[in-house]
Amino acid sequence: MERGGSGLTLPNIAHRSGDLRGAEIYKREYPPAHYSLKINSFSLLSATKVEKYESGIFEAGGYKWSLSLYPKGDKKNNGAGHISLYLAIEETDRLHHGWEVNVNFRFFVLDQARNMYLTIQDADGAVRRFHELKREWGFSQLISLETFNEESNGYLVDDSCVFGAEVFVMKPMGRWESLSMIKLEPQHNKHTWTLDRYSKRARQFYYSDPFSLCGKSWKLKFFPNGTLQGKDKFISLFLELVGALDLPPKRKLYAEYKLRLLDQLNDNHQENKYNHWFCPSSVNWGSTELLPLEDLPKPANGFTYNDTVKVEVEILVMSEVKVFSGGV
Template sequence: MLQDVPSVQYKVKIENFSLLQRSKLEKYESSLFEACDHKWKLSLYPNGNTNRGGKGHLSLYLEIAQTETLPLGWEVHVNMKMLVYDHNRDKFLAFQDAIGCTKRFHPMKTEWGLDKLLPLCTFNDTDSGFLVDDWCVLGVELFLVRDTGKGESMSLVKDLKQPPHIWTIDNLLGKRNGKNLCEQFTVGGPGDRRWFYCQFYCRGRSENFDAFIDYPTLANGFLFNDSLVVEAEIMNIGLVKVLVRKANLKGFICFW
């Protein structure tokens, strides 16, 4: 994909690139630069990173630096594209990983890039426009993705010791054709109080039990002076926190 770049914020022009390829230098690292609130550097393998299958290609990586200053458990999500300047078209050719351009940097993965950015036969061919008069420009388009996504966190309450809630419904048969009855009760102590509703549908139907118990059965030993005792016990409580995070993209384009 070709794209124009309106400004240059960090640029290193590599001259005499063929000498770099003929040298014994396996990897060349750029100076540290700051972008999107973090320190970064680019790593170039002029003859390909053979340890990752990049032999015969140009390999280019972005590495987050000075991670020792970041908090424990840090993660940095970055939307990134590698860039190679095309002299012939005066545009930048953008490359990205086949599995997506958003990468997650963390203590176990501090470097992302392309093992096979460009075949060396294509890059070294002056007609392709990438290496002209033995100089080139490489870079990365970098966008920091902050706090994006949605989710939830669930935890069960430990040591839930709560007696059953007992509810006495008087004059039940007289309320048979009326509305459903509802009573509120609490579970937990003063500092951790949870509110619940106990509902009883007098018409013999509820949202949770379509046929909880029929009236002939109720009349056979469950009713006393037209009163019914209902017991509700909370066995477990799962507390769910909904996590809604806003997305913020902060961009930076580095040329090397």
């Protein structure tokens, strides 16, 4: 026996195959989303020689379905003493050859006394495959007749009852994406920018011409006298993703990179390492304190040579997102 979320002791249930398996059983307030079947005079239906009742056809997930209810149980599949309920796919002649429909479904029995729905579904969200040789899935032991007929349980009131179904078709994904983190080859991951006539540069900041690295367009943004907390004390340098404002919603681009001020005499460069997710709200990232201003003009440092300053970016790792249509 299993105990459902309602606090009632509920019977084990069986699939059409007859193999006994557990199921997730609980109660909820809201009614079935796709189909409900109300039966009046249930006792009279049970007293007839009718083995099963087949509901009308309803649509869910782009396919046609019906319910098969066995009021005295599907005895051929170990359903004696229970109500059996199955979901059947209909109008399959309209489907292409070799059709297959994958479905997650749940059944309902209305507790009319409490206005709650006893809900029965495959455990762990199992998906059932409907195809030419298997057009019906369900539970041969949906609920025992003893539990169903007990008036205090509320399933059969004034000889009427309500069953229901929800059918969720698992369709192939229309779009999916692949994220890769790419480690870049040294010969293709650097760009150097030369700022000539450096002593004449008086603007607050300068942009390099756009350049391409790793299939993306970038710019360097240079502040000769610093910015933010580095203003008037340091040189500031940032890497900016061109077109970041045009990225699709929620899309970001990750980069791990180095920004460096080149020592043109001794190769004793000043560099810092960064990692950042570039996006419309954060188009650039870098250093506000790359080098103290007082160290820039010192000849021994080699940062200025023939009135030029050279800065460089080296991208080490970058994300790549590809979007596809169809299945994975």
